[in-house]
Amino acid sequence: MTIEMLDTELAADLRRTVRAFLTERCDPGTVAEVYDDPAIASRELNDGWARELGLAGLLVPEADGGAGASLAEAAVVAHAIGRHAAPLRFLSSGVIATTLAAHAGDRELAAALAAGERYAAVAFPATSPTLASGLTAATASGADTARAVPDPATVHVSGTIAGVMEAAGADDLIAVLGSGEDTTIVVIDPADAHIAPFLSLDETRRLADVTVDSAPARVIATGAEAVAAVEAATLAGQVALAAELAGTAAQAFSTTLDYVRTRVQFGRAIGSYQAIKHRLAELWLAVRQADAAATYAAQTAANWQRGEEDLHEAQICALTALAYAAPVAVQATEEAVQLHGGNGMTWEYPIHLLLKRAKAGELILGHPAANRAALAALIDLPVC
Numbered sequence: 001m002t003i004e005m006l007d008t009e010l011a012a013d014l015r016r017t018v019r020a021f022l023t024e025r026c027d028p029g030t031v032a033e034v035y036d037d038p039a040i041a042s043r044e045l046n047d048g049w050a051r052e053l054g055l056a057g058l059l060v061p062e063a064d065g066g067a068g069a070s071l072a073e074a075a076v077v078a079h080a081i082g083r084h085a086a087p088l089r090f091l092s093s094g095v096i097a098t099t100l101a102a103h104a105g106d107r108e109l110a111a112a113l114a115a116g117e118r119y120a121a122v123a124f125p126a127t128s129p130t131l132a133s134g135l136t137a138a139t140a141s142g143a144d145t146a147r148a149v150p151d152p153a154t155v156h157v158s159g160t161i162a163g164v165m166e167a168a169g170a171d172d173l174i175a176v177l178g179s180g181e182d183t184t185i186v187v188i189d190p191a192d193a194h195i196a197p198f199l200s201l202d203e204t205r206r207l208a209d210v211t212v213d214s215a216p217a218r219v220i221a222t223g224a225e226a227v228a229a230v231e232a233a234t235l236a237g238q239v240a241l242a243a244e245l246a247g248t249a250a251q252a253f254s255t256t257l258d259y260v261r262t263r264v265q266f267g268r269a270i271g272s273y274q275a276i277k278h279r280l281a282e283l284w285l286a287v288r289q290a291d292a293a294a295t296y297a298a299q300t301a302a303n304w305q306r307g308e309e310d311l312h313e314a315q316i317c318a319l320t321a322l323a324y325a326a327p328v329a330v331q332a333t334e335e336a337v338q339l340h341g342g343n344g345m346t347w348e349y350p351i352h353l354l355l356k357r358a359k360a361g362e363l364i365l366g367h368p369a370a371n372r373a374a375l376a377a378l379i380d381l382p383v384c
Contacts, residue, residue, distance in 0.1 A: 011076045018080040021053060026086045028350035034087050035203045043169070046089050049077075050116030056094050057114030059236065064107050066114040070305050071236055075243035075298035082247025082329075085357040087204035091240055092166040093119040097174055099236040100131070103229035104185045104221035109172065121170035122233070123188070123210050126163045129366025129374060131230050131237075133175040135159040135212065137184065153219035155186060160211040165364070167208040168197045175217070176230055183226040186217035202360035204353070231311065235318050237365055239294075239301045242321035245361050246294040249287045249325065249332035252354050256280070256336045263341070276339065283335050290321075290328040297321035316378050323371040329358035 025048055033040045050056035058074055060066020067073075074095055081090055088094075093113065097120035102110040112118040124131045137155040157175065167173065173188040192215035197208040221229055257280060260271030270276055297317040303309035333355040337344035344351050362368065376383045 010073070014073060014076050015080055017053060018049070018055075018077050019083075021048060022080060022084045022086055026084055026088075028084075028353060031085055031087060031204060031353050032347070032350070038168075038197075038203065038206060040087070045087070046119065047116055049088055049090060050094065050119075054116075055090065056098070056116040059095065059099055060102050060110050060114035064102065064114060065111040066102075070302035071239045072298045072302040074236070074240050075294065078240040078243040079247035079250075079294070082244035082249075082357070082361075083251035085202075085204055085248065085353040089119050089121075089166050089170075091205075091237065091244065092121050093170070095240045096131070096233050096237040097122050097172075100174055100176075100185065100229055100233035101220070103225075103232045105225065105229075106187070106220040109187065109220070118171040119166075119169070120172040120174055121164060121166045123161050123164050123167065123173045123175040125161060126165045126207055127363045127366070129370050131176045131234055132179060133159070133161050133177060135161065135175055135177055137177050137186070137217070138214070153222075155184070155217050155219060156214040157186065157188065157217045158213050158215070160209060162209050163200075163207045164195075164210045165205060165207060167193075167195050167210050168206055173210065174220075176226070180227070181223055183223065183230060184219055185221040185226045185229060186219050188212060188215055188217045192216060200360065202356045204357065205360065231315075234365075235301055235304075235311070235314055238318035238322045238371075239297050241361065241365055242294040242297055242318065242325045245322075245325040245329040245358065246287075246290045248354050248358050248361065249290055249329040252329075252332040252336040252351070252358075253280075253283055253287045255351065255354075256283075256339050259340055259343075270339075279335065279339070283332055286328045287332055290325040293317075293321040293324050312378065316375065319371050319375040319378065322365065323368045323375060326358075326362040326368050326371075330362050333358040 055077055057066030058069045062068035081088055098113045100122060113120055122131055123133045135157045136159055137157045170190055173190055175186050175188060177184040194211040195208050197206055200207045260276055261269055263270050300309055300317040301314045304311055304314040336351050337355055340351055343349045373383055
């Protein structure tokens with residue numbers, strides 16, 4: 001039984017295109033090789049989805065050289081990527097960084113990202129529910145400040161950010177300084193930063209510690225404009241990640257269902273045993289609910305982009321989807337390992353790739369507990 005997201009004609013066409021690309025260029029063997037040689041996830045592989053398929057500009061307005069699509073379409077792509085645990089910069093560059101640049105008004109950077117000419121990473125701890133970098137800034141005159149810096153929009157930033165997604169190999173680092181009315185968005189040249197990748201559970205989405213010491217940074221937005229850009233990018237990241245995790249869960253379920261139908265023990269398929277049926281029935285329900293939550297969040301976010309829904313409602317839906325899809329992805333992949341028996345415990349069988357993507361993804365943009373707490377605040381629910 002196949003679980004699909006956003007079952008519309010447009011979504012179906014987009015899904016077929018992305019899956020065909022991933023099947024051809026990013027089979028499980030290729031993904032597994034990334035753990036031994038990160039260079040496998042090369043620029044050539046990323047250029048495939050970014051340039052050949054034109055997905056880098058999915059969320060960039062047409063006036064800036066993009067496709068002008070919505071988060072509903074981005075969610076379809078993320079869902080397919082989650083099914084393959086593909087080592088692509090879609091979430092970090094194609095969604096979060098691109099949205100941040102476009103809403104910050106940096107049309108030149110947004111156009112370069114949309115064309116797939118450059119890849120950007122947002123410099124924030126991957127496990128943080130916010131995009132705040134924690135970096136400190138000083139004006140050109142040397143005065144320490146965390147406040148928004150007016151024209152000529154040049155600051156020097158210092159500090160260390162732990163566990164930044166896809167920082168290694170990025171062409172631009174985008175960082176958010178300060179908060180509230182003091183929010184400032186800057187772009188840093190990676191050549192001016194010390195980027196130290198480290199071994200992580202999911203090597204298909206590499207993490208690195210980023211350190212800058214009085215590095216020059218170009219300010220692209222301040223104040224209310226910066227706040228709006230950060231809100232849009234955070235929402236986009238939550239929606240895309242929820243869809244990706246729902247895709248990982250769906251793939252784990254589908255793979256397991258196929259396996260128990262064909263694995264014979266004691267003269268019968270193990271899927272015919274009642275205990276296995278019960279576990280799969282419960283898992284199917286959880287996966288379907290995760291898919292439904294991610295779909296509704298994507299559609300609500302798309303409505304917000306079109307001015308048909310308010311941001312508050314879109315944020316509620318995004319946090320709900322992410323807080324639910326993350327643990328379901330972990331549950332589905334852990335069940336897959338168990339129900340695959342001995343095969344599930346081997347490196348050669350691709351289930352471990354989905355498990356690692358789910359376990360790592362559960363912590364990105366905030367642990368489910370942190371997202372539930374943020375959701376409670378949005379709906380005025382007291383938290384004990």
